[in-house]
Amino acid sequence: MTVLPVAELENLRVQAEQDLAQVTDDAALEAWRIRYLSRGQGRITAAVEALRSIAADQRREYGQAVNALKRAVEEQFTARREALARRRIEDTVQRGRIDVTLPGRPKPLGRLHPTTQTLRDMIAAFQELGFNVAEGPEVEWDWYNFSKLRIPPDHPARDMWDTFWVDVEHEGERPMLLRTHTSPNQIRVMERQEPPVRVLVPGRCYRFEATDATHEWMLTQVELLAVDEGISLADLKGTLDHFAKRMFGPDRQVMLHHSYFPFVEPGVEVAVDCFLCRGDGCRTCKGSGWIEILGAGMVHPEALEGVGYDSRRYTGFAAGIGVERIAMLRHGIDDIREFYRNDIRFLEQF
Amino acid sequence: MKVPLKWLAEYVPLTLPVESLARKLTLGAAEVEEIIRTGAWDEKVRVGHVLHVEPHPNADRLRLVTVDLGDRRQRVVCGAPNVATGQRIAFGEEGARLISGKTGESMVLKAAPVRGIVSAGMVLSERELGLSEAHEGILVLPPDAPIGTPLRDYLGETVLNMAAWSNRPDLFSIIGVAREIAALTGAHVREPSIDYPTYGAPADARIRVTIDDPELCPRYTAMLIDHVQVGPSPAWMQERLAAAGMRPINNVVDITNYVMLEYGQPLHAFDATKIGGNQIVVRRARPDERLTTLDGEDRELTAGMLVIADASRPVALAGVMGGLESEVSEQTASVLLESATFYGASVRRTAARLRMRSEASMRFEKGLPPELAPVAARRAVQLLAELAGGQPAPGMVDAYPNPHAPVTFIASAERLHRVLGIDIPAGRALEVLRALGFEVEWQPPDSYAVSVPYWRPDVRIADDIAEELIRIVGYDDLPSTTVHGRTPQAIPQPARDLRERVKDILVEAGMHEIQTYALVSLEQLQRVQPAEELALTPPLRVANPMSAERELLRTSSRGSALEILARNLRVQRGEVALFETSVTYQRREGDLPEERETLTAVIGGRRLDRWGQPSDEPVDFFDAKGYAEALFAHLHLRPSWEVTEEHGLLPGRTAAIRLGGQDVGVIGQVHPDTAAQFDIDSDCLLFEVRMDLLLQHLHTGRDYQPYSTVPAVQQDLAVIVDAATPAHAVRAVILAGKFVTSVRLFDEYRGPGVPEGRKSLAFAVAFQDRERTLTEDEVSGSRRRIIARLERELGAALR
Numbered sequence A: 001m002t003v004l005p006v007a008e009l010e011n012l013r014v015q016a017e018q019d020l021a022q023v024t025d026d027a028a029l030e031a032w033r034i035r036y037l038s039r040g041q042g043r044i045t046a047a048v049e050a051l052r053s054i055a056a057d058q059r060r061e062y063g064q065a066v067n068a069l070k071r072a073v074e075e076q077f078t079a080r081r082e083a084l085a086r087r088r089i090e091d092t093v094q095r096g097r098i099d100v101t102l103p104g105r106p107k108p109l110g111r112l113h114p115t116t117q118t119l120r121d122m123i124a125a126f127q128e129l130g131f132n133v134a135e136g137p138e139v140e141w142d143w144y145n146f147s148k149l150r151i152p153p154d155h156p157a158r159d160m161w162d163t164f165w166v167d168v169e170h171e172g173e174r175p176m177l178l179r180t181h182t183s184p185n186q187i188r189v190m191e192r193q194e195p196p197v198r199v200l201v202p203g204r205c206y207r208f209e210a211t212d213a214t215h216e217w218m219l220t221q222v223e224l225l226a227v228d229e230g231i232s233l234a235d236l237k238g239t240l241d242h243f244a245k246r247m248f249g250p251d252r253q254v255m256l257h258h259s260y261f262p263f264v265e266p267g268v269e270v271a272v273d274c275f276l277c278r279g280d281g282c283r284t285c286k287g288s289g290w291i292e293i294l295g296a297g298m299v300h301p302e303a304l305e306g307v308g309y310d311s312r313r314y315t316g317f318a319a320g321i322g323v324e325r326i327a328m329l330r331h332g333i334d335d336i337r338e339f340y341r342n343d344i345r346f347l348e349q350f
Numbered sequence B: 001m002k003v004p005l006k007w008l009a010e011y012v013p014l015t016l017p018v019e020s021l022a023r024k025l026t027l028g029a030a031e032v033e034e035i036i037r038t039g040a041w042d043e044k045v046r047v048g049h050v051l052h053v054e055p056h057p058n059a060d061r062l063r064l065v066t067v068d069l070g071d072r073r074q075r076v077v078c079g080a081p082n083v084a085t086g087q088r089i090a091f092g093e094e095g096a097r098l099i100s101g102k103t104g105e106s107m108v109l110k111a112a113p114v115r116g117i118v119s120a121g122m123v124l125s126e127r128e129l130g131l132s133e134a135h136e137g138i139l140v141l142p143p144d145a146p147i148g149t150p151l152r153d154y155l156g157e158t159v160l161n162m163a164a165w166s167n168r169p170d171l172f173s174i175i176g177v178a179r180e181i182a183a184l185t186g187a188h189v190r191e192p193s194i195d196y197p198t199y200g201a202p203a204d205a206r207i208r209v210t211i212d213d214p215e216l217c218p219r220y221t222a223m224l225i226d227h228v229q230v231g232p233s234p235a236w237m238q239e240r241l242a243a244a245g246m247r248p249i250n251n252v253v254d255i256t257n258y259v260m261l262e263y264g265q266p267l268h269a270f271d272a273t274k275i276g277g278n279q280i281v282v283r284r285a286r287p288d289e290r291l292t293t294l295d296g297e298d299r300e301l302t303a304g305m306l307v308i309a310d311a312s313r314p315v316a317l318a319g320v321m322g323g324l325e326s327e328v329s330e331q332t333a334s335v336l337l338e339s340a341t342f343y344g345a346s347v348r349r350t351a352a353r354l355r356m357r358s359e360a361s362m363r364f365e366k367g368l369p370p371e372l373a374p375v376a377a378r379r380a381v382q383l384l385a386e387l388a389g390g391q392p393a394p395g396m397v398d399a400y401p402n403p404h405a406p407v408t409f410i411a412s413a414e415r416l417h418r419v420l421g422i423d424i425p426a427g428r429a430l431e432v433l434r435a436l437g438f439e440v441e442w443q444p445p446d447s448y449a450v451s452v453p454y455w456r457p458d459v460r461i462a463d464d465i466a467e468e469l470i471r472i473v474g475y476d477d478l479p480s481t482t483v484h485g486r487t488p489q490a491i492p493q494p495a496r497d498l499r500e501r502v503k504d505i506l507v508e509a510g511m512h513e514i515q516t517y518a519l520v521s522l523e524q525l526q527r528v529q530p531a532e533e534l535a536l537t538p539p540l541r542v543a544n545p546m547s548a549e550r551e552l553l554r555t556s557s558r559g560s561a562l563e564i565l566a567r568n569l570r571v572q573r574g575e576v577a578l579f580e581t582s583v584t585y586q587r588r589e590g591d592l593p594e595e596r597e598t599l600t601a602v603i604g605g606r607r608l609d610r611w612g613q614p615s616d617e618p619v620d621f622f623d624a625k626g627y628a629e630a631l632f633a634h635l636h637l638r639p640s641w642e643v644t645e646e647h648g649l650l651p652g653r654t655a656a657i658r659l660g661g662q663d664v665g666v667i668g669q670v671h672p673d674t675a676a677q678f679d680i681d682s683d684c685l686l687f688e689v690r691m692d693l694l695l696q697h698l699h700t701g702r703d704y705q706p707y708s709t710v711p712a713v714q715q716d717l718a719v720i721v722d723a724a725t726p727a728h729a730v731r732a733v734i735l736a737g738k739f740v741t742s743v744r745l746f747d748e749y750r751g752p753g754v755p756e757g758r759k760s761l762a763f764a765v766a767f768q769d770r771e772r773t774l775t776e777d778e779v780s781g782s783r784r785r786i787i788a789r790l791e792r793e794l795g796a797a798l799r
């Protein structure tokens, strides 16, 4: 091993520093490191290792000099490395500028059908008041759809629900139909369980009627039913008031007025104050300042007795709400037929 | 029901503006659907008197007419051929708003010279008044029309078009509406007082009435009126009938219609001489009996139809229509007047079967009270005596086998409060009920003793009284309270939970949810379902479809989804990915159909490029499978995909989706022939999953497994296998290897370097132990055994 005189160490330092000054990228820096500082090949490493073979009397002086050299060069190496890194980032900032207004890589975007969206909001509003979801069949018996709801055969109230009958005959009658409302599920739910009942029944309904911008033969409805001791018309009003506020805004108010459905007594129609004109009168509220949103009432005691409930002890309320109608009001949709056209230009707006 | 206000005002004072009245009725009684105004003329249209008519000096066909308007006279030019001295006419002064006789447009009348003579005003035709299209001559008013009065006060009419509830036959009468107004406004009803002289032998000595079927006819009253002179009814009656929407015919028929509108009780007038054997029998039709009805139709009667018969044959269809032969004609002198109560459901059924629903049948079907029959009969007899010269025979033949007792019951204040949630003070309650015609007394400590007026057959229980009170008092004072009390039983809804989850997953994956019609055509089903299947379990049919397009309860939703896909592909340029969760209806003998919850997804169009623009690449099988895999991965399910064939899908590009050995769905490219039937000419894909089956495979209550923090050894493994060997078979062998925790396929390759008929599959394999780092020997040992098994079982070779 060659031992450099102390004076030579100074030449080594100058040379290393000159070489380092030439380094402009990471590869050159690594080559420089190998040449001077690596184990085995590095010239400064070798100079440090030479200390072992130096005579004892010279060792102290040489040792101080070579360690000083190593420290100084290492410091310069670190400084150089950091300077290079900083320059690389600066280069990126300078040369690698991108146009941030370019679009991102597109991810596919789907939408829930607006009926689903409104239905979910409706369900959420009632779930806040402790109602559970229950579902039932779309194809129903006349018995549940009408008779059990106090609408016997040949009753004029049947005119309120134009009906699709299923072509299945039994003893000269057609007992099967496409349910005209979700109300048959009031009966089905009450037959299954004892009070307290607090359910909401979403589902498809069918009406035998010609379609136009405001009429569809297939529609979605939510039925509401609560039966327990001490349930009153005031509770119905409060429940629907909450619903109206959740669907149409916290300032909304509901108004009840007289109506008739054979399975409730008293029967009411429920309107919400017009959120478009705020009562001044517009096309949507037909100038009245109120928009009809649903029919409801107190469950008729005979309907309760029909499922074996004690109507002296229990009272209840029921309501039926058209989901598409609520969606149309919320979104300003003026043609109900769009819901089944399923044009993406329609669907993607919700 | 059309309720002319002038007629209504005879029974109740109308103190409110019509809009307020209509609103009150809508809120508390029944909806006023429309306020119809005829003759909304301004005050410049008045009744005039023609003083003289003289020729126009410059025109043969025009005349100069001098009109007296009470406060002044005006000379105008008139071209109408029928104008004559002494007439009362409708006169439009300068500035009156009218309808142009020439154009039909609204116009304002201006003074203008006509052939040299200035004419300020006009004698008006019906067309100019907007009453009809008649423009040949002027409108001639009755001679008692008050000169100078605004025409709207004399001729104008406001009519409320009212809806009526099917349990309220009383709202199908003007007096019934008057009673509601009285209760709503605090007024009193004035019913007509009925009185008339009688002549000759009593009716029951001249005619006999027998009811064979008291269930279908609880009451039948007959009265006889002689020396009737059939002719037109008076103008005021004709006007009222016309305003209420009925055509005047002759005085006898008009009186029966008038009383029907007034009281709600349909009446029928027979020519008494045409009633054989002087007897009326109310019975069911006999086999093979026929009747020619008033409309001239010869009708075959079926057993069960209730008829009015004389001694030998039917003379009317009870409650539906009279017979032609016994009709009142100009020769009729003696009238037998029927006022009866028929069972509503029976009338409704007969009218529906014969397609003869009428004003009368509509009233009967709502269930008229028997007490009404004699009241209406006597009112009609009074009018026949006053207006048609009739001489009523004394008395009434009244067959009423089982007389009704008035409905009475006790309604407790506690029950009323229980239903309404508020107390209505007793004083107010008594006032409201009495105004509605109830006899009611307060019975301390807390009850009302109620006697229901006969015209309110809908009221039978305390809850009905609650409604009567709240609808008149109004709902505004009801507080908004909330349901409270015991917590209701929870109802698990696993099917619904899964459905909503599936929707969220697919929407998040980029698909649009659609909702389609449940009724479809046979043709549409045939495109997506094999004929054998449709023959084996034929779809349920709707008995009264609106069109052949919407006739069957669908047994598959694929057709509907493809229709919507086709519609969107016509306007969208990129990928269209749609899904629906719906039910299909599977026929079951003697039961409601099974409503089988199904997910149907369709994908078509072209993939989008980096810029979101449609690329040249059409979507393919693996786009569809990507959506399906996203669904299953979200649900923590790992289905297998097995080659299969399916009606309407392309062989070789169709797979059964299998979970735990059960087919839960299918995925594939829609057969181009099938696609073409839906007008789709590009590649499109479909997948369908039976949600009911999927539900059975869902993991419930998954247990958490702590994840391993020991580093995994990642190795690539590429093997060459037969082109026909499914990748998942290779994957399954690798996954079964010791220490293997995950296997992902990252390349499939055929071409140079791989023998013909074979393919290379490259997998990224992770080896890992839960407890410790694996040694190189352990990993290479496992890898060796995997390769050996691949060679042995699948004929694979390491690449």
Ligand SMILES: [Zn+2]
Binding pocket: A274, A275, A276, A277, A278, A279, A280, A281, A282, A283, A284, A285, A286, A287, A289, A290
């Ligand atoms: Zn409005």
